[in-house]
Structure formats: structure tokens, C-alpha cells
Amino acid sequence: MQLPLKVLLIEDREDDALLIARTLTRGGYDAYIHRVDTEAALREALASQSWDVILSDYRLPRFSCQAALRALQESGADIPFIALSGTGNEETILDLVRAGARDYVMKDNLARLPSAIEREMREAEGRRQRKRLEAQLQQAMKMEAIGRLAGGVAHDFNNLLTVITGFAQLALLDENPAREGLEQILFAAERASGLTRQLLAFSRQQALEPRVFDLNRLVRDMEKMLRRLIGENVRVSTSMAGEPLFVRADPSQLEQVLLNLAINSRDAIGHGGKLILGTSRRRLEGAAATLHGLHPGDYCAIAVADNGCGIAPDVLPHIFEPFFTTRPEGQGTGLGLSTVYGIVQQSGGAIYAQSDGRTGTTMTVLLPLSALAADAALAARPEALAASTETVLVAEDDDAVRKLVAESLAASGFRVLQAANGEEALEILHALGPAGVELLVTDVVMPGISGPILAARAAELLPRLRVLFMSGYTEDVIRHHGLSQGHAAFLQKPFAPGELVRRARELLDADKGKPRVQRAT
Numbered sequence: 001m002q003l004p005l006k007v008l009l010i011e012d013r014e015d016d017a018l019l020i021a022r023t024l025t026r027g028g029y030d031a032y033i034h035r036v037d038t039e040a041a042l043r044e045a046l047a048s049q050s051w052d053v054i055l056s057d058y059r060l061p062r063f064s065c066q067a068a069l070r071a072l073q074e075s076g077a078d079i080p081f082i083a084l085s086g087t088g089n090e091e092t093i094l095d096l097v098r099a100g101a102r103d104y105v106m107k108d109n110l111a112r113l114p115s116a117i118e119r120e121m122r123e124a125e126g127r128r129q130r131k132r133l134e135a136q137l138q139q140a141m142k143m144e145a146i147g148r149l150a151g152g153v154a155h156d157f158n159n160l161l162t163v164i165t166g167f168a169q170l171a172l173l174d175e176n177p178a179r180e181g182l183e184q185i186l187f188a189a190e191r192a193s194g195l196t197r198q199l200l201a202f203s204r205q206q207a208l209e210p211r212v213f214d215l216n217r218l219v220r221d222m223e224k225m226l227r228r229l230i231g232e233n234v235r236v237s238t239s240m241a242g243e244p245l246f247v248r249a250d251p252s253q254l255e256q257v258l259l260n261l262a263i264n265s266r267d268a269i270g271h272g273g274k275l276i277l278g279t280s281r282r283r284l285e286g287a288a289a290t291l292h293g294l295h296p297g298d299y300c301a302i303a304v305a306d307n308g309c310g311i312a313p314d315v316l317p318h319i320f321e322p323f324f325t326t327r328p329e330g331q332g333t334g335l336g337l338s339t340v341y342g343i344v345q346q347s348g349g350a351i352y353a354q355s356d357g358r359t360g361t362t363m364t365v366l367l368p369l370s371a372l373a374a375d376a377a378l379a380a381r382p383e384a385l386a387a388s389t390e391t392v393l394v395a396e397d398d399d400a401v402r403k404l405v406a407e408s409l410a411a412s413g414f415r416v417l418q419a420a421n422g423e424e425a426l427e428i429l430h431a432l433g434p435a436g437v438e439l440l441v442t443d444v445v446m447p448g449i450s451g452p453i454l455a456a457r458a459a460e461l462l463p464r465l466r467v468l469f470m471s472g473y474t475e476d477v478i479r480h481h482g483l484s485q486g487h488a489a490f491l492q493k494p495f496a497p498g499e500l501v502r503r504a505r506e507l508l509d510a511d512k513g514k515p516r517v518q519r520a521t
């Protein structure tokens with residue numbers, strides 16, 4: 001089998017060029033040879049594509065071998081350069097080596113050329129590998145440093161937020177003339193609380209609940225919801241490993257990972273395109289494992305590939321940094337991929353992005369393959385039950401969150417109604433009458449009628465209504481907000497779609513028939 005080889009040949013003589021071509025074919029190469037004999041043509045060839053090797057005649061009528069080496073250096077490319085000459089003057093050879101030539105082959109001994117090329121290409125690959133490893137190490141050290149900084153800030157910031165919200169809520173308990181101002185403080189604090197939680201995820205400080213489960217199944221369970229969320233103009237397809245891929249991780253955190261990646265793809269695709277979700281088994285050995293900061297061994301790969309706008313080479317090294325975003329002001333926080341990065345790292349895996357900057361992006365998550373079989377508990381995960389059919393009313397003032405919640409529930413079969421605030425939710429409940437809605441999923445902090453007040457008023461209309469509260473605050477902080485204890489479930493934001501559906505199902509199935517909501521105190 002002939003080895004393909006792309007040769008940039010600097011040679012003014014046609015007959016010598018033919019001889020070189022023949023030597024390469026005889027040496028086992030299927031060579032594509034591009035011949036140039038001026039400096040301008042050389043520079044153009046260097047700029048237009050990549051080359052495996054440069055072969056250069058030493059004596060050129062229109063420019064010198066030294067000028068060619070200078071042009072190569074200026075291009076920044078690491079391409080082996082081999083000089084060819086009819087004379088074997090020691091001084092000449094030394095000059096060329098000093099100028100950066102890797103080897104020197106006499107034209108009357110061209111038979112040596114194929115082996116010289118082979119050695120140079122092997123060494124060039126070694127240099128490339130070392131460069132990749134150095135870059136990877138530097139990247140890992142950078143992310144580690146940012147992680148420590150982000151984690152430290154987030155931790156202290158969270159404590160401050162607890163004080164801010166605590167006192168604002170205390171002040172709201174009495175008739176307070178500053179009520180509106182205090183409510184604004186609480187809104188801002190809730191946003192801040194969400195941000196700090198994402199930062200904590202990035203710095204790998206989340207409380208995870210790892211279990212052993214089949215990744216294929218998780219991806220399949222998510223697929224339907226992702227299809228709906230991503231919209232009709234993106235074709236979603238899957239390419240799954242034929243065997244189960246057991247990993248030990250927190251399933252709801254992995255759902256969050258898939259969701260963030262898929263949303264980025266949707267945004268990159270814009271009007272029409274495709275998204276492929278894939279899983280596969282990978283064996284990583286030696287350098288391939290080190291390159292991702294992993295131990296050699298068996299891994300499961302989840303790939304999310306899109307044919308969107310791609311990621312430019314100068315953007316690529318930054319995408320996992322917190323607050324790095326290329327979106328217009330106010331359209332993205334730049335925490336999506338940082339959260340993903342933190343979750344994957346904390347689960348003992350790695351993530352990397354590939355893009356040529358034009359025709360799309362592939363994000364690959366690697367997770368250690370678990371030798372254990374799946375937990376029996378997980379085999380009976382609630383979302384594997386028959387599709388839900390109940391009617392759910394979602395009250396949430398943040399449009400993006402409301403859409404996500406609605407889509408997640410609809411994808412599991414629920415009939416979903418949406419309200420952008422407490423007043424709208426009450427109007428819907430009034431209009432539908434006593435049997436209209438089985439579950440209310442509501443944000444806790446909303447302008448006007450808050451979640452707990454909405455729940456209490458709803459309970460007067462529909463005593464059997466179950467309520468699932470969502471909030472960016474922890475349950476502890478929320479307790480002061482009048483959330484009735486023991487009669488309503490609580491879901492802390494941000495949550496994964498599967499978690500939401502599981503909790504909704506649990507709530508609807510738990511001691512059926514009893515009233516679920518009491519008046520908030």
C-alpha cells in the first residue's frame with residue numbers, strides 16, 4: 001500500500017522534479033507534488049494548505065534555499081524541510097542546518113530520500129504531540145486556577161446572600177412601606193443565588209448523587225424532550241452504541257449536561273440544521289488518555305454534534321471559562337459550558353470540543369465505564385413508567401425557565417398550561433373550574449402574587465391540587481417565605497428536566513386522593 005504524502009517541492013528544473021517524483025513512488029509513497037520556483041509562489045502554497053514535507057533544491061536561479069527557510073519560519077508551520085543538492089560542501093550543509101533545514105540529501109544519492117522523509121515525519125509527529133500535551137497541561141492549570149477563584153468567591157457570596165435574603169424577608173413580614181424595594185432586593189438575590197450555584201458547579205463543589213446507570217437509556221429518555229425544546233427546524237437524530245454503557249454518575253446532573261450542550265447547538269444552528277446525539281465505547285491508552293487528563297482505560301463517550309456556525313479557533317480555548325460568551329449583551333451568561341465542565345470533571349470524566357470554525361461543532365463527553373451493573377433502583381426509574389396525562393399549570397415569570405419546564409412536562413405526556421405570573425395563573429384556574437388542573441408547578445418568588453400565596457388561593461378553589469414549588473433559593477431560605485411544610489414538594493433551581501418530571505410524578509402518585517396543599521402561614 002502506497003502512503004499518501006503531500007510534498008511542496010521547490011525546484012526550477014522539470015527533469016529533477018520528475019526524478020524526485022519517481023524516487024518517492026519507488027520508496028512507497030503516493031505523493032501529491034506541488035512544484036514552485038519563486039518565493040511568492042512558495043508563500044502562497046504555504047498559506048493555502050498544509051504539507052507533509054518541503055523538499056528544496058539548494059541552487060535556485062530566482063531565490064535561495066535560505067529565503068525559503070525564512071518564509072517557512074514566518075508562516076509558523078512546523079513542516080520538515082529537506083534540502084537537495086548536487087554538491088556536498090560541508091559549509092553549505094552547516095549553513096542550511098543553522099537556518100532550520102532538518103536534513104540534506106545529495107541529488108546523486110536520492111535513494112536515501114524516502115527514509116529521510118519517514119524519519120522527519122515521525123519526529124514532526126512527536127513534536128506535535130508534545131505541543132498538544134503542553135497546551136493541554138497549560139489549559140488544565142488555567143481551569144484549575146479559575147475554578148479555585150470562582151469556588152472561593154461563590155462560597156463567600158452564598159453566605160452573604162443568605163444574610164441579604166434573610167433580612168429582606170424578615171422586613172417583609174411586617175407592613176413595610178419599603179415593600180416594593182425589598183421585593184426587588186429578593187429578585188436580584190435570587191438571580192445572584194442561581195449564578196453562584198453555577199459557579200459552584202464549575203468549581204466541582206456540588207453535592208452529587210452518583211449511581212450506576214446505562215447512559216444509552218438516559219440519552220434515549222432525554223431525546224424526546226430535547227426534540228421539543230430544540231424546535232422543528234432542527235432535525236435530531238441519534239447514533240447509539242449497540243451495548244449498554246454503564247457509568248457511575250449523577251443522572252440528573254448528566255441530563256443538565258446534555259441539555260446545556262443541546263441548547264448551545266440549537267443557538268449555533270439558527271434556522272434549520274441537524275443535531276446528532278451519539279454514544280460509544282472508547283478505549284483510551286497512553287498519550288490519548290493523558291491528552292484529556294484521564295487515566296488509561298475504558299470510557300463511554302457522549303457526542304453532541306451540530307452543523308451550526310462552528311467555533312472559531314481563537315474562541316475555542318475559552319469556551320469552558322465561566323462568563324465567557326460570544327452572545328450579545330443580556331442573551332447569555334457564559335455559564336452553560338462551565339457548569340457542564342464542572343459536572344463532567346467532578347464525575348471523573350473529561351469534555352472536549354472539536355470545530356473547524358465553519359461547518360459545525362462536536363462536543364464529546366468522556367466518562368469512565370463502570371464495571372458494575374446498573375442499580376436495581378434505577379432500573380425502575382419513574383420516567384420509565386407509562387406516559388403521564390394529567391393537566392399541569394406552570395406559573396413562572398422567567399420566560400426561558402417557563403418554556404423549559406413546560407416542554408419537559410409536555411414531552412412526558414402532561415397537558416401543560418402556562419402563566420407568566422400569579423394573577424394569570426389564578427385567572428386560568430378560575431376559568432377552568434374545579435376539575436381543570438391536577439398539579440401546579442410554580443416559582444416561589446414572582447412579582448405581585450408570590451408562589452405560596454398563589455398556592456393558598458388555588459387550594460381554596462381546588463382542594464385536591466398538588467403543588468410543586470421551584471426556586472433558586474434553597475429550601476431553608478424559602479421556609480421564611482410562607483411555604484407550607486410537609487404539604488408541598490420543593491425543587492431547587494437549576495434542575496434537570498428528568499428531575500422535574502420525576503418529582504411531578506411522585507407528587508401526583510403519592511397518597512392519591514388526599515388534599516395536598518394547606519394555606520400558607
Ligand SMILES: Nc1ncnc2c1ncn2[C@@H]1O[C@H](COP(=O)(O)OP(=O)(O)OP(=O)(O)O)[C@@H](O)[C@H]1O
Nearest residue numbers: 264265268310319325326332333334335336337361
Ligand atoms: N455548539 C456550539 N456551536 C458554536 N458555538 C458554541 C457551541 N457551544 C458553545 N459555543 C460557544 O461557546 C460560548 C460559551 O458557551 P456557554 O454555554 O458557556 O455560554 P452561552 O451559551 O454563551 O451562555 P449561557 O449558556 O450561559 O446561556 C458560546 O457563547 C459560543 O460562542
Ligand SMILES: [Mg+2]
Nearest residue numbers: 260264336337
Ligand atoms: Mg450555553
